[in-house]
Amino acid sequence: MEISPRDLNREQTYKLMVGAIVPRPVAWITSLSPEGRVNAAPFSAFTLLSQDPPVVLFQANRGLRGGSEPIEKDTARNVRLTGEFVVNIPNEDTLEAMHACSTPLPPEQSEPEVFGIALAPSQIVKPPRVAAAPICFECRLMQHFDIGHEPHTVFIGEVVHFYVSDAVQTEGAIDPNKLRPVARIGGPWYAKLGELVYLPVPKGPVAEVRPGKS
Ligand SMILES: Cc1cc2nc3c(=O)[nH]c(=O)nc-3n(C[C@H](O)[C@H](O)[C@H](O)COP(=O)(O)O)c2cc1C
Numbered sequence: 001m002e003i004s005p006r007d008l009n010r011e012q013t014y015k016l017m018v019g020a021i022v023p024r025p026v027a028w029i030t031s032l033s034p035e036g037r038v039n040a041a042p043f044s045a046f047t048l049l050s051q052d053p054p055v056v057l058f059q060a061n062r063g064l065r066g067g068s069e070p071i072e073k074d075t076a077r078n079v080r081l082t083g084e085f086v087v088n089i090p091n092e093d094t095l096e097a098m099h100a101c102s103t104p105l106p107p108e109q110s111e112p113e114v115f116g117i118a119l120a121p122s123q124i125v126k127p128p129r130v131a132a133a134p135i136c137f138e139c140r141l142m143q144h145f146d147i148g149h150e151p152h153t154v155f156i157g158e159v160v161h162f163y164v165s166d167a168v169q170t171e172g173a174i175d176p177n178k179l180r181p182v183a184r185i186g187g188p189w190y191a192k193l194g195e196l197v198y199l200p201v202p203k204g205p206v207a208e209v210r211p212g213k214s
Helices: 010-020 074-082 092-098
Strands: 027-032 036-044 046-051 054-061 084-088 135-148 153-164 182-185 187-191
Touching: 010 036, 027 054, 027 074, 036 054, 036 074, 054 135, 074 084, 074 135, 074 153, 092 182, 092 187
Parallel strands: none
Antiparallel strands: 027 036, 027 084, 046 054, 054 153, 084 135, 135 153, 182 187
8 A cells, every 4th residue: 555645634644653663662751841840752753863961852842732733742841941852762551640640731830740750850850750760861951843734843852860770781781671661552551561682783794795795
């Protein structure tokens, strides 16, 4: 089946993309409102951009949330106004708490308070981290910009501090079998880690090797 984006409406395009770009890691983001209220919400349009300095990216769309005017999400507003956030990496133990934080609460309500999620102080930034999250990135906003017709705001942040629980490491490296990461699949589905496949890094030179040519 060949599909032109011009023949799809917004919903159909969204379903195709989130069904295809899987599994997606989830950034469970804690931020602070200018009034000092802690907010927590999951974002799976999330990835790494560079390691020198360490930089990550996430995207927040402006949802309609039952009304006709797009509304800026609390996370987006907080990060834009305060310039700081923490990416907490969820795992099997924290999956349900992370998912609960996608409930659209009004800005006056704090997800960690409403859902009883314990927090721990961060080392450098003001927003706290999720105490039970095995890995956390403290981030400072580097830049943000809007993209698309229904605006999506892209946030790029420098990681200024890492927290990695000893419980998820083996000989100083993150051990996926101890981390037990979770990923988002299209719709209301999540995936846990399946069988791991080990492929050594290919070695060059590759000049003589051309697929299909002998
Ligand atoms: C696993 C998961 C991933 C999500 N990823 C995104 C995302 O990448 N971008 C987005 O705008 N909303 C995403 N959402 C929806 C937000 O989490 C949801 O709108 C949330 O209520 C925002 O909270 P806030 O207003 O406190 O920031 C996701 C929801 C879930 C459950």
